[in-house]
Amino acid sequence: MALLELLANGLVFSSIIVLASIGLSLVYSIADFANFAHGDTMAVGAYAALLAFGVIGGVGPTVLALPVGFFLSLAVGGAVAALVAVITHVLVYEPLEVDSIGLLITSIGVAFVYRAIIQLRFGSNPVEFGIPLQRPIDALVPLGIRITVHEIAIVASAAILVVGLHLLLQYTDLGRKMRATADNPSLARVAGIRTRRIEWWTWIIGAGLAGVGGGFLGLYNQLSPRMGFDILLVVFAAVILGGIGSVYGAMAGGLLIGVINQLMPAISNVAVALPLVPNVGPAYADTVAFLIMVAVLLVRPSGIAGGETT
Amino acid sequence: MTVLELDGVDAGYGDVQVLDSLSMALDTDEIICLIGPNGAGKSTVLKTVFGLLEPWAGSVRFRGEEIGGLAPETIVREGIGYVPQTENVFGSLTIEENLRMGGVARDDDLESVIDGLYDRFPVLDEKRRAKAATLSGGQRQLLAFARALMMEPEVLLIDEPSAGLAPNTADDVFADVRAVNEGGTAILMVEQNAHKGLDISDRGYVLDQGTVAYDGDADALLDNPEVSRLYLGG
Numbered sequence: 050m051a052l053l054e055l056l057a058n059g060l061v062f063s064s065i066i067v068l069a070s071i072g073l074s075l076v077y078s079i080a081d082f083a084n085f086a087h088g089d090t091m092a093v094g095a096y097a098a099l100l101a102f103g104v105i106g107g108v109g110p111t112v113l114a115l116p117v118g119f120f121l122s123l124a125v126g127g128a129v130a131a132l133v134a135v136i137t138h139v140l141v142y143e144p145l146e147v148d149s150i151g152l153l154i155t156s157i158g159v160a161f162v163y164r165a166i167i168q169l170r171f172g173s174n175p176v177e178f179g180i181p182l183q184r185p186i187d188a189l190v191p192l193g194i195r196i197t198v199h200e201i202a203i204v205a206s207a208a209i210l211v212v213g214l215h216l217l218l219q220y221t222d223l224g225r226k227m228r229a230t231a232d233n234p235s236l237a238r239v240a241g242i243r244t245r246r247i248e249w250w251t252w253i254i255g256a257g258l259a260g261v262g263g264g265f266l267g268l269y270n271q272l273s274p275r276m277g278f279d280i281l282l283v284v285f286a287a288v289i290l291g292g293i294g295s296v297y298g299a300m301a302g303g304l305l306i307g308v309i310n311q312l313m314p315a316i317s318n319v320a321v322a323l324p325l326v327p328n329v330g331p332a333y334a335d336t337v338a339f340l341i342m343v344a345v346l347l348v349r350p351s352g353i354a355g356g357e358t359t
Numbered sequence: 360m361t362v363l364e365l366d367g368v369d370a371g372y373g374d375v376q377v378l379d380s381l382s383m384a385l386d387t388d389e390i391i392c393l394i395g396p397n398g399a400g401k402s403t404v405l406k407t408v409f410g411l412l413e414p415w416a417g418s419v420r421f422r423g424e425e426i427g428g429l430a431p432e433t434i435v436r437e438g439i440g441y442v443p444q445t446e447n448v449f450g451s452l453t454i455e456e457n458l459r460m461g462g463v464a465r466d467d468d469l470e471s472v473i474d475g476l477y478d479r480f481p482v483l484d485e486k487r488r489a490k491a492a493t494l495s496g497g498q499r500q501l502l503a504f505a506r507a508l509m510m511e512p513e514v515l516l517i518d519e520p521s522a523g524l525a526p527n528t529a530d531d532v533f534a535d536v537r538a539v540n541e542g543g544t545a546i547l548m549v550e551q552n553a554h555k556g557l558d559i560s561d562r563g564y565v566l567d568q569g570t571v572a573y574d575g576d577a578d579a580l581l582d583n584p585e586v587s588r589l590y591l592g593g
Contacts, residue, residue: 225452229460232449239409239443240506241435241464
């Protein structure tokens with residue numbers, strides 16, 4: 050396969066990983082724990098989008114071979130994921146007087162609950178949105194890039210959301226308060242910031258983006274109850290690589306890990322040419338992504354963004 | 360006129376009592392310095408006033424109204440500011456953003472308040488787009504004061520303004536404390552460097568084991584042989 054095509058595919062996969070990484074890192078920076086339910090929050094968003102798509106369906110004109118109704122359904126998916134996350138925060142995490150390890154373990158339990166509910170309603174078999182698959186864009190095929198209009202929609206939507214988040218963080222009052230609270234929560238309270246509200250907004254934004262990312266993952270592959278959990282480790286690798294707690298690091302880490310993940314066939318071709326290296330196939334994509342994460346952390350222990358918060 | 364008053368306050372951390380029936384009063388426009396050995400409860404006084412600790416007993420009154428046990432977010436809106444000893448600026452935010460964060464509880468236009476502070480402290484104006492983490496120790500302390508002044512508080516609580524600073528820089532910071540006070544803000548300050556702290560203060564309280572051992576005019580405390588021998592290092 051041509052390198053360009055792998056890079057293009059990498060960019061698509063990265064877009065989904067980036068959307069998921071942002072939320073994981075945001076929640077870490079403000080709620081101060083590694084949320085293992087984040088992957089299943091993606092699944093919640095994906096299935097909510099599926100339900101919404103069943104109702105609104107092919108409403109409206111078509112944008113990038115997707116009905117406007119699909120984008121509306123994704124928004125519903127993001128909103129439901131945000132709502133579920135805030136409710137979980139208020140009912141489960143907030144009342145618990147435990148440290149960040151306690152919260153981490155609690156979030157594993159929360160992940161099981163989300164997944165069980167999805168499985169009860171939708172079964173464990175993969176399902177699809179039922180949007181007709183697209184052929185690769187003809188004009189790009191001669192360049193060796195086989196990418197569909199749907200995949201362009203994923204990359205473009207993720208880019209819009211990332212730019213939107215950047216503008217929010219840098220230029221709005223809420224964004225500055227989120228950065229201040231992530232930087233130093235006790236000083237934020239001293240300054241008069243109502244940090245409890247900021248925590249809510251963090252969950253809403255982080256889970257909302259994860260929910261939308263889940264919807265795109267469902268379009269890119271299929272929907273299954275384990276869909277989010279299955280990529281959670283890759284998302285963690287991206288977040289740790291970027292510097293956990295840093296939103297911009299998560300964006301960079303997500304991009305890098307996603308591309309590396311999809312470049313695996315090319316990497317394995319190179320590796321086979323070297324003596325004594327076994328033929329590592331694409332099945333080892335996650336392993337290689339983690340190896341690269343470890344290698345980067347050996348050089349920069351606090352990740353790409355180097356301890357910068359948000 | 361008394362603006363802040365503690366009356367028979369007990370407070371502490373977990374099961375450990377630190378303040379023991381402590382009483383003191385701060386008048387409008389004055390600087391009070393709290394001195395005393397480590398563990399005497401100096402910082403605990405500030406934390407209790409600002410709602411970071413809840414008083415176990417007794418009363419904390421601001422302008423005659425009980426504020427004991429209110430949350431810091433509420434107290435800052437009442438008109439009391441607090442400058443913690445360490446990590447008292449948002450390092451990853453710019454100077455200007457730090458000031459904005461100091462004014463989150465204001466409803467009016469922040470720009471004029473920020474401009475007023477830039478006029479008072481020109482060094483902050485020069486660096487308004489720089490990240491707070493890039494400031495020197497003295498500049499950081501000044502930014503921490505300015506952040507708290509965004510609310511135009513009647514009372515400013517300052518925890519060890521000279522901690523970790525070189526002697527020259529500490530002198531500058533004490534001058535800044537005076538400048539803040541001359542702007543019309545009453546100051547309750549904790550200071551390890553008792554001599555310099557009392558030098559710029561109107562009155563002082565010597566705390567020992569969570570209660571007031573001595574109090575009086577700053578000059579009188581500096582001249583008091585007992586205080587000098589026990590608490591000022593001879």
